[in-house]
Amino acid sequence: MEAIYQKLGIDEKVFLYGQKFERELKERFEEIDRTAEYNQLKVIHAMQSHRVSAECFMGSSGYGYNDMGRDTLEEVYAACFHGEAALVRPQITCGTHALALALMSNLRPGDEVLSPVGKPYDTLEEVIGIRPSKGSLAEYGITYRQVDLLSDGTFDLEGIRKAIHERTKLITIQRSKGYQTRPTLSVAQIGELIAYVKKIKPDVICMVDNCYGEFVEQREPLEVGADMIVGSLIKNPGGGLAPIGGYIVGKKACVDNAAYRLTSPGLGKEVGASLGVIQSFYQGLFLAPTVTASALKSAIFAANIYESLGFPVIPDSRESRHDIIQAVTLKSPEGLIAFCKGIQAAAPVDSHVTPEPWVMPGYDDEVIMAAGAFVQGSSIELSADGPLREPYTAYFQGGLTWYHGKLGILMSLQKLYEAGLVIL
Numbered sequence: 001m002e003a004i005y006q007k008l009g010i011d012e013k014v015f016l017y018g019q020k021f022e023r024e025l026k027e028r029f030e031e032i033d034r035t036a037e038y039n040q041l042k043v044i045h046a047m048q049s050h051r052v053s054a055e056c057f058m059g060s061s062g063y064g065y066n067d068m069g070r071d072t073l074e075e076v077y078a079a080c081f082h083g084e085a086a087l088v089r090p091q092i093t094c095g096t097h098a099l100a101l102a103l104m105s106n107l108r109p110g111d112e113v114l115s116p117v118g119k120p121y122d123t124l125e126e127v128i129g130i131r132p133s134k135g136s137l138a139e140y141g142i143t144y145r146q147v148d149l150l151s152d153g154t155f156d157l158e159g160i161r162k163a164i165h166e167r168t169k170l171i172t173i174q175r176s177k178g179y180q181t182r183p184t185l186s187v188a189q190i191g192e193l194i195a196y197v198k199k200i201k202p203d204v205i206c207m208v209d210n211c212y213g214e215f216v217e218q219r220e221p222l223e224v225g226a227d228m229i230v231g232s233l234i235k236n237p238g239g240g241l242a243p244i245g246g247y248i249v250g251k252k253a254c255v256d257n258a259a260y261r262l263t264s265p266g267l268g269k270e271v272g273a274s275l276g277v278i279q280s281f282y283q284g285l286f287l288a289p290t291v292t293a294s295a296l297k298s299a300i301f302a303a304n305i306y307e308s309l310g311f312p313v314i315p316d317s318r319e320s321r322h323d324i325i326q327a328v329t330l331k332s333p334e335g336l337i338a339f340c341k342g343i344q345a346a347a348p349v350d351s352h353v354t355p356e357p358w359v360m361p362g363y364d365d366e367v368i369m370a371a372g373a374f375v376q377g378s379s380i381e382l383s384a385d386g387p388l389r390e391p392y393t394a395y396f397q398g399g400l401t402w403y404h405g406k407l408g409i410l411m412s413l414q415k416l417y418e419a420g421l422v423i424l
């Protein structure tokens, strides 16, 4: 084993450092496997109940009327995530698009959106208009209010109660921490928050940005009262195979609104050819529970290694997990860059290229991204990124297989070791 790692550029010292932690993590990994087993059966059950068959993989072109594969997949998603209806389309280009679609289609001028969990994901700032942007909700007269989490990471219940009024139409709850260092919310916590909000205003739409959270737990937010969950197919539910796409699952009225906005009033879900990608959506969903488990193991492995070396990690080495993101604070630009270079160097694709910081559309600071992915930008595949700003935190996620995740982390450690940034 050491020899093959050495062939890939991992020194014996680095390899042995990793082995120690892997042995200690055996029990936690078994727990993750049990969640994966449950979720695998959930997906298979949804596929069986909706009679998925070979004809579902044919795809359609043009208008895409009566696209059986597309319609059946949406029923499978609805069943799997406990929604009344689903919109799962290659025409939804990314997670931000899915979220923008869910918001813009369910809000009208004069309505207000509330985020009771603090600042949303960077790209949503322009969708909402927190940062002025063409086509934002703000331009359409939809206002926004935010209540931050308390300093201990819990909900500011009093602040939330005060922030809800007659124009509050929708609350948006981001499950994952995204590019922040707040804790990720568990499904149980999301349920408590929704129950609290619904008691104050029963008809408010509760939307959950589910990005990175799918299949991490046995339950999903629709099971604890959410009206709509939204996410990207190049993250967990695409299982690494979907080459594009986003989803919205939830109440039929919410999903219908989104469909009329995505295509056209009057047309809704009836159009939208699935082209040649529909089989990969099915296969990706089928693999998603085990792929998510691999990503989780990789994240926990990284937390344990880097915490032991004195780098702050969120979540920490022992915490329970509610998404697949691991934040590792490298404390210097050199550290962040070395970490990302290691992830890149471990990739099956583009391992020979060197990631450099750049200004990405939708982001405020320079960002460095490492990804040697089969699907461009896919972050269920092993990837790391982080804004070049204090305290130089890398957000590490993915790993289609645990063994690749392990190699990536060992390679990141190798790069830090070579740069003299850690002593083993």
Ligand SMILES: *Cc1c(COP(=O)(O)O)cnc(C)c1O
Residues within 6 Å of the ligand: 094, 095, 096, 097, 099, 121, 123, 174, 175, 176, 177, 178, 209, 211, 212, 232
């Ligand atoms: C990734 C992500 C998004 C945006 O998805 P993109 O596909 O990158 O547009 C939104 N919210 C959260 C929490 C995310 O992790």
